[in-house]
Amino acid sequence: MENEIMVSICCLAYNHEKYIRKTLEGFVNQKTNFNYEILIHDDCSTDNTVNIVEEYRKKYPKLIKPIYQKENQHSKGIKISNVYQFPRAQGKYIAMCEGDDYWTDMNKLQKQYDKMEENTNCSICTHIVGHISESGERLYTTQPNKTVGEVLNNIISIESFFNILKKTCLPFQTSSYFIRKKYISDYLKGKSFFHEMKGVGDVPLIFYIMTRGNMYYIDEEMSLYRKNSIGSWSNNFSSNSACRLQYYHDEINFLEKYDLYTNSRFHQIIEHMIECMIFDSYICRKEYKKIFQKKYRSVLLDGRITRKGILYYFLYAYFPMIIKFYERIKRSNDEK
Structure with missing residues (x-):
């Protein structure tokens, strides 16, 4: 049909007045x-985000369809995409x-x-996403990272997807996702454990979507992800140990249930991912001796941590006075 909508763009905003114009322009x-x-x-922004969105809505009234919350829904534990966005698409x-992210290719859709x-x-279809700092400076990292990207084919099966997960965490980023809505509708009706994870909603969504078909990967950069932007989950994650520990707990719980859901089809990889989560939780708690246990040797040496980092954790675990002495000298030098 001539007026039929083929693609629904779903965008979550909260205190994004510094970034939202670029997002909307994209x-x-x-x-x-x-x-x-x-x-x-x-989600009830306290800055100028709503006024900026309204400015664009008035300019593109048939295109932009906003919801302005009067109370913050995320703080109530509501999964906004599942409740407010996907059902109206x-x-x-x-x-x-x-x-806080934006598309850089006008032909992306x-x-x-x-x-x-x-x-x-x-x-689902994905592509390369570049990284920028909170202030917009270009960073050297991408998703998928260059090492993973070099071995990717256009068609990625669920088996290939899980083989990628051996090398990195979730390798693709939200601003690249282009998903068949019928599978998102199935996802919303699916097993409850997919909706229980409190942290990053993308993880259970993509794990479910990959059970419904292959991924098409376009080897082009078409969007930019802003790392540690104000109010973002990533910023809270990097600066809040309680947030990180809750995420590791929720992710482990999800992976255990997903293993059962897939009849242990990817058990070894999921087991390794759980070990990585436990490993990271030890680092978060500064329980460094535990990461040197024999069962975490493969995680320790898989390239996630630099040699310098491994040395730091080893000294902190077994010779903490050396680290404290080094940090005292560094502070003294910084103050000069």
Whole structure:
């Protein structure tokens, strides 16, 4: 049908006044031969985010469809995408991007749409995402990282996906996700454990989507992820040990249930991922002796930690006075 919406862009915003203009510009400037909609959810921002979104809504009234919350929903434990965004999406596909990230390719939606139309056995399409700092400076990292990206094919099966997870955490980033809506609808009706994880909603969603078909991977950078932006989960994660420990706990619980859900099809890899989570929780608690246990040797030496980092943890675990002396000297030098 002529007016049918083919893609629904789902964007979550909260106190993103510094970033949201670039995000919205990336949406409204997409060049497509189909109709799309932009679903913005503002979670009771206390800055100027709502006014900026309203400015764009008035300019693009048929395109931008916002929800402005009067009370913060995230703080109530509500999964915003599941409750407010996905159910109202009209498109055949759902594209995702947070309000502090942005798309850099005006043909991104068209490219992903074309690949998904051509490859009906794929449930999701992704691409390379570059990283920038909170202030917008370009960083050297990407998702997937360069080592993983070098071995990826266009079509990624669930087996290949789990082999990637041996080398890195979730290798793809939200602003690259382009998903068949019918599978998201199934996801919302699916097993409850997929919706219990309190931290990053992307993990259970992508793990579920990968059980429904292959991933189509476009080897092009088409968006940028802003690391540690103000109010972001990643910023809270990096600065809040309680947040990290809760995430590790929830992720381990999810992975154990997912292992049963997939009939232990990827048991060895999931077991390794759980070991990595336990390993990281020891570091978070500064229980460094535990990471040198024999059963964590493969995690310790898999390249996640530099040699300098391993030496630091070893000294902290067995010769803490050396570290304390070093830190005292460093503080003294910094104060001069």
